[in-house]
Amino acid sequence: MWEKQIDINKIAEIRAKTTVYFGVGAIQKIKDIAVNLSAQGIRKAVVITGKSSHIKTGAWEVVKKALDEQGLGYTMYSKVTPNPTVDQVDEAAKQAQAFGADTVIAIGGGSPIDAAKSVAILLAYPEKNARDIYEFKFTPEKAAPIVAINLTHGTGTEADRFAVVSIPEKEYKPAIAYDCIYPLYSIDDPALMTMLPPDQTLYVSIDAVNHVVEAATTIIQNPFAVSLAGETIKLIHKYLPHAVKNPKDLEARYFLLYASMIAGISFDNGLLHFTHALEHPLSGVKPDLTHGLGLGILLPAVVRQIYPAKSEILADILAPLVPGLTGSPDEAEKAYDGLRKWLKDLGVKERLTDEGFTEKDLDKLTQLAFETPSLELLLSMAPVPATKETVREIYNNSL
The missing domain is CATH 3.40.50.1970 (Rossmann fold)
Structure with missing residues (x-):
C-alpha cells in the first residue's frame, strides 16, 4: 500500500483556497x-x-x-x-x-x-x-x-x-x-467545454494526469496529494474515451473537469518535478508545441526513472492505466511500456523527433531545464537526484 511511503512525521501544508462554482450551468x-x-x-x-x-x-x-x-x-x-x-x-x-x-x-x-x-x-x-x-x-x-x-x-x-x-x-x-x-x-462549467476538439481534449487531460503523477511522488508529497492523484487518474481513464468519441457528452466532460480541478489542487499541495520541468524547455524552444502533448511524450520516460523510488504509490495511482503493477521497484520497465501503450491507444503516438527535436538538441534542452528561472526548484522536488545526466536521459528516452 502506498501509505507506507508517507512519512507521518513530516508536517504537510494542505491547500484548497479558491471558491469554485462547479457544474453544468x-x-x-x-x-x-x-x-x-x-x-x-x-x-x-x-x-x-x-x-x-x-x-x-x-x-x-x-x-x-x-x-x-x-x-x-x-x-x-x-x-x-x-x-x-x-x-x-x-x-x-x-x-x-x-x-x-x-x-x-x-x-x-x-x-x-x-x-x-x-x-x-x-x-x-x-x-x-x-x-x-x-x-x-x-x-x-x-x-x-x-x-x-x-x-x-x-x-x-x-x-x-x-x-x-x-x-x-x-x-x-x-x-x-x-x-x-x-x-x-x-x-x-462543463457545458462550456463541449467544443474542445478531440486532440485538445486528449492533451488537456494528459496534462492533468501529469500533474498528479508528479504531485504524488515529489519529496514533499502528502496523503492528500496522493489520494487526489488516484481519483484523478481513475476518472480520466474512465471518461476520456467517452469525451473523445462524443465531445458533447456532458457527463464525461463533468468528470474530466472535476479530475482536472482536483489535479490542480493535488499539485498545489505536492508540487511538481521532472515532467513539467522538462516540458517547459520544449515549448519554450518551440512555442507551437502543445503543452499537454509535450508532457505526454515525456511521461513514460519520467515514470521509468522514478518508479524504483516511488513504486508503491505509482503502482496504486497508475492501476487503471497500467493493470498488474504490484509496487515492486523492479517494475519500472513494465510501467514505462504500459504508459506508452495507454497513450498509443488514445491516439497519442508522437515522440520528440516527430516534433522536430533531435539528439543534437538534448544538451540545449538539458541546460534550459537548469537555467530557466523556477525549473531548478521543480527538479529539486524529484524523488531521485535530478542530475544533468538524468534529465538528458529522460529526453533521450523520449526521442
Missing part, C-alpha cells in the same frame, strides 16, 4: 460574482481572453450581461496565445492600467488564466513589468482580485496559485507560485 454564477465584486467597491474590470473561445462558447455573452447589470465597466484584451508571453502580459497590463481596472476576469484555458494572474500582479505593482515577475526580480505579496472562467479541463489553474508565462528571447518558460494569485472565484 455554473457560468450563471457570474451574476452573483458580479454582485459581490460591486459590493466590494470594484468598478472596472479587465477581461483577459484568447482570440475567440470566449465568444464561441457563449461565456462572454453571459459575463457581459452580468457586468452591465451591475454597472461594472470593462476593457477586453483578447490577444493571449497558447504559451503566453511576457510581452502579451505587459500589453494587457498597460491597457488595464490606462482603463483604471481594479479586478481581472479571465475567460479561457490555462493560457488566458495564467496571463490574467500576471496582469493582476502588475495592477498591484504598476512600476513593475512581466519580466520582473518571471525573472524573479521581486516577490509579489498582493494582486488585484481574480475571477477565472475556465474553458478547458486540464490545467487546474483556476484552483491554484501557479502561473506560467514565456520569455521568448531567452527561450525561458518559468513558473510562479504566489498566494496572492489564487483566484477569488472560479467557474468550472
